[in-house]
Amino acid sequence: MSRSKDEFFSIASHELRTPLTAIRGNTSLMLEYYQEALKDPDLRQLVTDTHDASIRLIGIVNDFLDMSRLEMGKIDFKLAPVDLPALIEETLKEYQVTGSRQKLSLEMIPPAETIPPVMADRDRLRQVLINLVGNGIKFTKEGGISIELHVEGKQVAVWVKDTGTGIPLVNQGLLFHKFQQAGSSLSTRDTSKGTGLGLYISRLLCEGMGGKLELVSSEEGKGSTFAVRLPIAG
Numbered sequence: 201m202s203r204s205k206d207e208f209f210s211i212a213s214h215e216l217r218t219p220l221t222a223i224r225g226n227t228s229l230m231l232e233y234y235q236e237a238l239k240d241p242d243l244r245q246l247v248t249d250t251h252d253a254s255i256r257l258i259g260i261v262n263d264f265l266d267m268s269r270l271e272m273g274k275i276d277f278k279l280a281p282v283d284l285p286a287l288i289e290e291t292l293k294e295y296q297v298t299g300s301r302q303k304l305s306l307e308m309i310p311p312a313e314t315i316p317p318v319m320a321d322r323d324r325l326r327q328v329l330i331n332l333v334g335n336g337i338k339f340t341k342e343g344g345i346s347i348e349l350h351v352e353g354k355q356v357a358v359w360v361k362d363t364g365t366g367i368p369l370v371n372q373g374l375l376f377h378k379f380q381q382a383g384s385s386l387s388t389r390d391t392s393k394g395t396g397l398g399l400y401i402s403r404l405l406c407e408g409m410g411g412k413l414e415l416v417s418s419e420e421g422k423g424s425t426f427a428v429r430l431p432i433a434g
């Protein structure tokens with residue numbers, strides 16, 4: 201993206217956040233404190249849909265903001281040693297409710313070896329893991345998501361494995377590009393499922409921390425494994 205376009209994205213996204221946050225906040229208050237006024241189920245549904253839509257939009261706007269900042273090199277990574285098993289437990293907890301609602305298992309396989317701390321920006325790494333586990337959940341109907349940790353030379357690899365739809369070989373090449381949704385062409389995309397920025401942003405975040413994000417393997421109907429690789433601290 202050109203610089204002026206990047207700046208436009210960055211400013212527009214920022215400006216959009218304030219009114220969107222108001223819509224999310226107000227609809228949330230209405231649902232919580234105006235139950236009497238929202239007795240009519242149709243009216244309640246309208247407010248609920250508006251609330252959900254605002255949450256989706258805030259997610260998209262945040263992704264646009266991250267995308268333009270990453271492309272302009274404007275994200276400062278605060279690198280420090282990170283305890284991976286603790287961060288992974290934290291990430292999985294966020295999805296506990298969604299996971300059990302969809303009857304999917306979510307687990308971290310206890311590592312066979314001691315996992316040394318990695319050098320990373322904890323919040324940004326959390327964002328990457330949330331994206332990967334979120335994708336796993338979104339594209340898995342049965343089974344679940346498991347996370348494995350492996351020491352590989354001077355790096356630690358975090359494998360995020362799912363038992364979901366898998367990704368057709370022809371689509372695997374473009375997976376980490378922006379606005380790519382492997383299951384559909386641009387004209388038929390189902391935007392209710394996302395914008396196709398998650399893996400692009402996650403890849404740039406990993407690279408910004410001196411790491412890597414890769415697809416390890418994927419088989420249609422069987423599932424996929426993604427790997428985040430990060431340098432060992434010290």
Ligand SMILES: Nc1ncnc2c1ncn2[C@@H]1O[C@H](COP(=O)(O)OP(=O)(O)OP(=O)(O)O)[C@@H](O)[C@H]1O
Pocket residue numbers: 263331335336339362364365366367375380381382383384393394395396397398399400424
């Ligand atoms: N674990 C997975 N299993 C199957 N397909 C996947 C998986 N992860 C990603 N994909 C495919 O890759 C595409 C791109 O993923 P990405 O996370 O970038 O976008 P998204 O999830 O569609 O939208 P967003 O992340 O912006 O909400 C997805 O639309 C999907 O087709």
Ligand SMILES: [Mg+2]
Pocket residue numbers: 331334335394397398399
């Ligand atoms: Mg995604």
